[in-house]
Amino acid sequence: MIDFEKIKAIYKLGKELSLQDIQLLIAAATPKSFAPTAYLIEEGATKREIHFIVKGLVRVFIVNDKGEEITSRVVTENHPATSSDIILFNRPSRFYIQAIEPTKTLTIDFDELQLIIEKHPKLMRLRRNILFDLLRESTTHIESFILLSPEERYLQFVENYADICSRIPDKYIANILGITPVSLSRIRKRIAGRK
Amino acid sequence: MIDFEKIKAIYKLGKELSLQDIQLLIAAATPKSFAPTAYLIEEGATKREIHFIVKGLVRVFIVNDKGEEITSRVVTENHPATSSDIILFNRPSRFYIQAIEPTKTLTIDFDELQLIIEKHPKLMRLRRNILFDLLRESTTHIESFILLSPEERYLQFVENYADICSRIPDKYIANILGITPVSLSRIRKRIAGRK
DNA sequence: CATCGTTATTATCTTTTGTTAACGTCACCA
DNA sequence: TGGTGACGTTAACAAAAGATAATAACGATG
Numbered sequence: 484m485i486d487f488e489k490i491k492a493i494y495k496l497g498k499e500l501s502l503q504d505i506q507l508l509i510a511a512a513t514p515k516s517f518a519p520t521a522y523l524i525e526e527g528a529t530k531r532e533i534h535f536i537v538k539g540l541v542r543v544f545i546v547n548d549k550g551e552e553i554t555s556r557v558v559t560e561n562h563p564a565t566s567s568d569i570i571l572f573n574r575p576s577r578f579y580i581q582a583i584e585p586t587k588t589l590t591i592d593f594d595e596l597q598l599i600i601e602k603h604p605k606l607m608r609l610r611r612n613i614l615f616d617l618l619r620e621s622t623t624h625i626e627s628f629i630l631l632s633p634e635e636r637y638l639q640f641v642e643n644y645a646d647i648c649s650r651i652p653d654k655y656i657a658n659i660l661g662i663t664p665v666s667l668s669r670i671r672k673r674i675a676g677r678k
Numbered sequence: 679m680i681d682f683e684k685i686k687a688i689y690k691l692g693k694e695l696s697l698q699d700i701q702l703l704i705a706a707a708t709p710k711s712f713a714p715t716a717y718l719i720e721e722g723a724t725k726r727e728i729h730f731i732v733k734g735l736v737r738v739f740i741v742n743d744k745g746e747e748i749t750s751r752v753v754t755e756n757h758p759a760t761s762s763d764i765i766l767f768n769r770p771s772r773f774y775i776q777a778i779e780p781t782k783t784l785t786i787d788f789d790e791l792q793l794i795i796e797k798h799p800k801l802m803r804l805r806r807n808i809l810f811d812l813l814r815e816s817t818t819h820i821e822s823f824i825l826l827s828p829e830e831r832y833l834q835f836v837e838n839y840a841d842i843c844s845r846i847p848d849k850y851i852a853n854i855l856g857i858t859p860v861s862l863s864r865i866r867k868r869i870a871g872r873k
Numbered sequence: 874c875a876t877c878g879t880t881a882t883t884a885t886c887t888t889t890t891g892t893t894a895a896c897g898t899c900a901c902c903a
Numbered sequence: 904t905g906g907t908g909a910c911g912t913t914a915a916c917a918a919a920a921g922a923t924a925a926t927a928a929c930g931a932t933g
Binding site: 545547553555567571572601604607610611614615617618619621622624625626628629630658659661 | 740742748750762766767796799802805806809810812813814816817819820821823824825853854856
């Protein structure tokens, strides 16, 4: 029995995959569902999972020393959500990943995925594409901190992520911009006053 | 004739490479030398090159609308220096890459490197490692902007990059931290006063 | 050894942000 | 339906950062 939803989701990740390759991935992936506020990953987790977001929206956040939740990024459809601590640094996650909207994922064990990729070189391009996507996003984010003022950062964010803006509270946006929600509110007022 | 310098440099990039694999890379790479202030890549460049820094130190900077040079990162020994614009976004580079110290590189055409990797799956792990390194660096950088104050960011930088700090001017550090050189000077004074 | 240019510091002033707290709005739920 | 909590805005104050300019320290170079 073929799950077309799954096929479609995986297909979007690597545009040049054969049906055979896709079936390999489907066999290894588990579809999961998360209600809003449910956690895909919690602090302290070590399970090396990658959650490909098929539908919905999640946020990555960390609890700082003052007990505040600081959102570092949001992950949308067709992108991988994972804890950098677990996957990149091999240490327990300091981050939570939480569903904002009802979310469906294809969840794959990272190490199992690596084995599949090693055995099927055609899939390597898929991995490359995913890593490139992540690098594109993070270099752009860093650039915004180095070159732009908070206000310019906000304007750029609204422009680049117009669809996401309306789906998440402002306080998450403030965190992602590296400022406080109060400051973001003032910036919005300033911008509105100039129009 | 075997170039041991080259072998050593490449070997550091991928710890599990066979001699055969290493020779493949050597054949494709050109050793280059740059005097301080020389450019490895200039604004407008489109040549898809990766410069592996074998020895020395370079900085990546961009000229903003006010004509100021803003340094976004420095690249040290055994790391790849390249323009994100060219490689990740397929557009002309807005960035310069400039040697700070006398620098020796192994320079490889990116697309040629991809072809070699596709033909020799064992090298794929090398690519993965390099991309992971870059992702580790950039996620840490973003985290510092979101979670830390400029002062904390500076303290963390000094701790993590003690060796580099003494090799580059403070104004580069200020840029990397997303603040002005004047502000960094004040932060240093504040810290010194508390000791 | 003197000089020039770059870099770092310091001062002054303005602008922005952080912090804390109060207030209105809204959604959700008992 | 009344209450509770989360969110965004606003206010007031303190702290920090940006902008600009002047000065001091330093290195390279002739």
